[in-house]
Amino acid sequence: NAGVTQTPKFQVLKTGQSMTLQCAQDMNHEYMSWYRQDPGMGLRLIHYSVGAGITDQGEVPNGYNVSRSTTEDFPLRLLSAAPSQTSVYFCASSYKAESRQYFGPGTRLTVT
Amino acid sequence: GIQVEQSPPDLILQEGANSTLRCNFSDSVNNLQWFHQNPWGQLINLFYIPSGTKQNGRLSATTVATERYSLLYISSSQTTDSGVYFCAEADTGRRALTFGSGTRLQVQP
DSSP states (O other): OOOEEEEOSEEEEOTTOOEEEEEEESSOOSEEEEEEEETTTEEEEEEEEEETTEEEEOSSOTTEEEOOSSSSBOOEEESSOOGGGOEEEEEEEESSTTSOOEEOOOEEEEEO | OOOEEEEOSEEEEETTOOEEEEEEESSOOSSOEEEEEOTTOOEEEEEEOSSEEEEETTEEEEEEGGGTEEEEEEOSOOGGGOEEEEEEEEETTTTEEEEOOOEEEEEEO
8 A cells, every 4th residue: 555656756947948747546435636845835735626527726726736536646737837837746635525535755846 | 725724833842742733714615635645745634524523543533613723732752753844725626635835854863
């Protein structure tokens, strides 16, 4: 039981490049979400999903896309990276939105 | 949305000491969780505790939902307890956790 896994652990992008952050969970959780963590700003919700085929925007969705084709996977796409997207990204999952949440190890992204 | 206040913001302890961390909430508490972010950045869920008291080894947590606060007790602290402790409440309206600003704990040998 691996829990919540994220890849890559570290990534450096140039402004304008695109990439996908991967997130997977093996706990059969319906709810998955993406947060970014920035100094002084805490953790902010980017997008979330309450089940396969269902996604919705969080607090800071601009510049990011998500899809949920399976229960297990919830990738986050950066369409055209900007320096303001330099952050640590966490994926989380839980049985329901209000249930105990489990976080992945995070991806540290730098955009130059 | 709900506001979450944590205290103290910073705490330095000698190994073996006990400590109490507190979270206050501006609204009703239904899904309170405590997390530890270790120095490597990993966020570990310590407790899911909407009410009552739970214990896990040297850590225990108490939530008094009617008074909108929660306490995290760390006994016989160890250097591995260092990091940032967050409490969070699930904001069902936003479908997200609302986190406090954290308590940064440093345990010195």
